[in-house]
Amino acid sequence: MMHIRHVSAVSVRLLWGVLCALLLGVGAAMAQAASDTGAPQGDNRQGTFKTVQGEVVVERGGKRVPVSSGAPLMALDRIVTGPRSAASVILRDGTVLALGPDSSVNLAEFRFDPTTQEGNILISMAKGSLRMVSGLIAKLKPEQVKITTPTSVIGVRGTDFIVETHS
């Protein structure tokens, strides 16, 4: 019995050793992979919040997440601003979005390859006010950038403009 217990203690220690070595190896491999790709984006953000005033949240996967300056905007997020609130976000291609009070705007599609600068943007606006200053995607292929409201489709020709809509 004693003998067996002793053996198992040794094997447990061995097992730990092997596990630690494995973990270290995986860690090193991951660090390697990260530096191979230039370790760019730590999270999968498609945009970054700049100005945040008052009550601003993103709806993400059924949850409401309060945001502050520097917070990420992810694909499919909906930005919602409260009364007397406002926010601005810069998307990865340099597109600047600003939202006025009582607005609800969804980043329905965003794809951007920074090496070729190709991609597409679809923004779906339920209500409120939005200003867009278009970025690299629109510069290269303006037809790839669209905003929809409940009544209209807005096509961009490389521009700075405001959209206001009521639900």
Place this chain on the structure above:
Amino acid sequence: MRRLLVLVATLVWLLAGCAPATRVILLPDGPDAKPTAVVVSTDRGSQTIDKPYQSATVNAQGQVDSEQLRARDVRQRYPQLLAAQPPVSRSFTLYFKPGTSELADESAAQLATVLEQATVRDGGEVVITGHTDRVGTVESNDALSLRRAAAIRELVVKRGFDPTRVYAIGRGEREPVVPTADEVDEPKNRRAEVVVR
């Protein structure tokens, strides 16, 4: 009293009926920009607006019209929206010591300005895009340009800047400052553009 009520009711009805379901206003572009436009479409029609402060309106039935607004009215109508606009981005060009991913001396000094600028901005970001000359293949230059950008990214992160807001991008030989034939050694093209936004 009754007359007043009728008047108020009429006004409310008028305002509700007139308020467009969607309004789009074109803003003037910066001094360097080409003429631009926005196209607003519904099932019932479409309008192109291409003058500063020109506006397209869509009513609840999907009818599209356009009108000319004044700068002052637009500023008064959207004070909070316009105030939320982040400051314009700033660009820096950094150069490398020949054949390395190491910054030239004056460029290393500029990096301090980059960090300072990025730190004072709300949610500041540093976007580093590496470029190469045309010596070597497109693929090898994509890799080299990314290594150069990554080297600068490392420096920025080492100085304590939030790594999730520093990006390294390789543009390879696609965007030369001085256009050359293939395989030409051009030092001005071996650079990194750093945008602080």
